[in-house]
Amino acid sequence: MYRDLLTRALGKGEEGRRSHDLLLADLVDTRARLRATGAATPVAEALAREVSYDGALIRMCAALEVHAAAAWFDNPVRERARLERELLRRGILLPAPHLQSA
Numbered sequence: 885m886y887r888d889l890l891t892r893a894l895g896k897g898e899e900g901r902r903s904h905d906l907l908l909a910d911l912v913d914t915r916a917r918l919r920a921t922g923a924a925t926p927v928a929e930a931l932a933r934e935v936s937y938d939g940a941l942i943r944m945c946a947a948l949e950v951h952a953a954a955a956w957f958d959n960p961v962r963e964r965a966r967l968e969r970e971l972l973r974r975g976i977l978l979p980a981p982h983l984q985s986a
Contacts, residue, residue, distance in 0.1 A: 887955055890939060904947055907943055907944045908944060911940040912979065914933070914939075915978055917936070938960060942954065950970045
């Protein structure tokens with residue numbers, strides 16, 4: 885189910901040829917929002933944040949020629965970690981997501 889949501893989110897194709905700077909800014913922004921949730925955050929909103937971040941992660945990886953696809957997100961936590969390691973190998977250190985409590 886998650887792969888299907890992510891595939892549909894990526895299928896919009898509205899990014900076109902965005903610069904690496906814009907892709908990185910989007911990735912950092914969505915990462916910050918990924919964990920910026922309170923105890924009362926609705927499940928749908930938390931899921932939307934994950935899909936948004938993973939989409940940004942896939943787009944950044946594609947721009948850097950790192951193999952990434954929504955179809956590989958059977959285990960989102962594992963695939964997300966793999967792609968983040970690949971970006972780190974290319975010199976992109978992502979800030980830790982901010983943790984907020986309600």
